[in-house]
Amino acid sequence: MGLRSTGVNLASIPSPSTAVWHLGPVPIRAYALCIVAGIVVAGLIMEKRLRARGAAPGTTLDVATWAVPAGIVGARLYHVISSPQAYFGSGGDPISALYIWEGGLSIWGAVIGGAAGAWIAARKLGIPLTVLGDALAVGLPVGQAIGRLGNWFNNEVYGRITTLPWGLEIHDMSTGRLHPDLYHPVFAYEALWNLGVAALVWAVDRRFQLGRGRAFALFVMGYTAGRLWIELLRIDAANTFFGVRVNVFTAAVIFCLASAYFVLVRGPREQLKPAEPARIG
Incomplete structure (x- = not known):
């Protein structure tokens, strides 16, 4: 039983009972605000x-024109494909697969989709994709940490019942009722871990001048290492393999691939020639 069940609730983390506000007829969704702020x-x-490596001002905006939409589409597609029951299973609602404001954006899909969009932008701008990846390696985990706050507003991405003093209160968003127990605030664990990964990548990159995509590989290693134990705490519905969540295996495989890349790839850091890139229209 959780702390709430025993009547002790001195330091629990409260959760919002609503995640939407209205500005007249326009709904303002906390989840969307957090995602946008993170981006x-x-x-x-x-x-x-990028500017420190010689890129022209505004290069990030040019890249984002392709990478952000592709990343959002990829994030949603991966979530729907890896957890199809809510959309295409018995009693599922296929149309709700489009409701990204209700949560359900996968980092794996975001990276795949975003990388595809960034690759297109890199070719148009004449910038190596590895340079873009290394430049993003610090900002991406910070953005992820901010985006995870959207899960707090949505009362989602939490773990098993806990007796720890920072247990999380959970509202049933359909009824507004408060669950009787407290749960591991998994979204907060991941947010804090991501900030630690960002600090690690920044420090190592500053010390060793990583290049050729190795800073991004270090970010992937750090993130997936945390995701391994974080996934084991989660209790939300997910597909499993041999009784273990599929995302645990995904994190392990990606960690190994990123580690191999980090160890095997060598070469000096790429430095761009200061020049105004062609804008992407």
């Missing part, structure tokens, strides 16, 4: 790092 912050950090 903006990640972009600002990426722009600063």
